[in-house]
Amino acid sequence: MRHVGGARRGLDMWLLQRASAIYMAVFLLVFLICFLAAGPIDFVTWHGLFAPLAMKVGALLFVAALLVHAWIGLREIFIDYVHFLVPRLALYLAFGALYLGCLVWTVDILWSVK
Amino acid sequence: MKFRIYRYDPESGAAPRMQDYDIDFDPRGKKVLDALIAIKDTLDESLSFRRSCREGVCGSDGVNVNGTNVLACITALEGLKEPITIRPLPRLGVIRDLIVDMAQFYQHYRAVKPYLINLDPEPENERLQTPEDRAELDGLWECILCGCCTTSCPSFWWNPDKFLGPAALLQGYRFIADTRDQATNERLDYLEDPYRLFRCHGIMNCVEVCPKGLNPTEAVGKIKSLLVKRAL
Numbered sequence: 001m002r003h004v005g006g007a008r009r010g011l012d013m014w015l016l017q018r019a020s021a022i023y024m025a026v027f028l029l030v031f032l033i034c035f036l037a038a039g040p041i042d043f044v045t046w047h048g049l050f051a052p053l054a055m056k057v058g059a060l061l062f063v064a065a066l067l068v069h070a071w072i073g074l075r076e077i078f079i080d081y082v083h084f085l086v087p088r089l090a091l092y093l094a095f096g097a098l099y100l101g102c103l104v105w106t107v108d109i110l111w112s113v114k
Numbered sequence: 115m116k117f118r119i120y121r122y123d124p125e126s127g128a129a130p131r132m133q134d135y136d137i138d139f140d141p142r143g144k145k146v147l148d149a150l151i152a153i154k155d156t157l158d159e160s161l162s163f164r165r166s167c168r169e170g171v172c173g174s175d176g177v178n179v180n181g182t183n184v185l186a187c188i189t190a191l192e193g194l195k196e197p198i199t200i201r202p203l204p205r206l207g208v209i210r211d212l213i214v215d216m217a218q219f220y221q222h223y224r225a226v227k228p229y230l231i232n233l234d235p236e237p238e239n240e241r242l243q244t245p246e247d248r249a250e251l252d253g254l255w256e257c258i259l260c261g262c263c264t265t266s267c268p269s270f271w272w273n274p275d276k277f278l279g280p281a282a283l284l285q286g287y288r289f290i291a292d293t294r295d296q297a298t299n300e301r302l303d304y305l306e307d308p309y310r311l312f313r314c315h316g317i318m319n320c321v322e323v324c325p326k327g328l329n330p331t332e333a334v335g336k337i338k339s340l341l342v343k344r345a346l
Binding site for chain 1: 269272273303306307308309311312313315338341342345
């Protein structure tokens with residue numbers, strides 16, 4: 001059978017990878033400013049840095065962006081190197097599950113800061 | 115001068131091998147193609163390679179010299195490390211010695227419909243463009259389809275049947291950028307695919323090796339920008 005390509009596909013992933021990269025860059029800059037403004041870092045200031053809801057949400061989005069970025073990057077690698085459907089699909093799903101787990105874990109960590 | 119050249123004759127049944135040649139040849143002002151012709155003339159008439167214009171216009175003598183894809187006819191011998199290792203362009207099937215099977219490369223080229231699609235009645239003389247619109251095509255039309263870029267692209271190595279490769283994408287953009295063309299949307303439709311366009315990861319080997327100094331990566335970036343503009 002002839003290989004058929006999927007028209008109107010591929011752009012979303014590419015765009016999402018760029019968008020997540022931009023968010024990560026912006027967040028890291030903002031976080032660095034907050035970090036430097038917080039003064040000498042000890043447990044109390046580090047704890048206080050993550051106390052506001054805005055920082056929790058920002059950090060959670062950062063981790064989400066990181067995981068999306070990483071998953072799309074891995075997907076690119078799998079498309080390049082893993083040419084058989086079953087192992088490729090298994091890798092997609094395995095890393096998808098792993099990264100989703102990381103995200104849930106991040107929620108638990110961030111919201112444990114009272 | 116010492117040369118080490120890839121030899122393969124499918125009719126003999128023997129595996130490909132590297133053959134050493136030692137030829138008395140003054141490299142001053144001479145190109146790799148001159149040496150290949152001299153070797154064929156004086157040492158080994160069975161050595162096979164493509165060449166035609168011998169001045170970097172026809173694009174038929176793309177080979178891999180000391181690990182870099184070049185046109186043999188415009189690559190100076192002076193400064194090349196000896197033994198000068200000459201192999202066929204990577205990843206394409208070898209027909210014989212330095213002659214590769216370009217069928218896949220041309221198939222990708224045909225796939226981007228490298229011709230003007232304009233359904234308006236043909237004008238009396240020609241379809242005119244403003245000088246600014248015409249300038250958009252500079253850096254695109256000069257491609258001679260030698261295959262140096264596409265065969266140096268790792269994305270093409272991994273998916274040669276599905277990824278179009280820098281040469282075809284550059285030509286795809288050449289017609290997308292043409293104001294006289296009316297099939298822009300269909301062209302973008304064809305390219306919006308995880309393989310055909312989006313296997314390009316901006317490695318830029320194509321830019322490094324292009325004997326005409328063109329920039330396929332930039333063209334790919336422009337296609338991506340157009341896709342984004344169209345989608346949003």
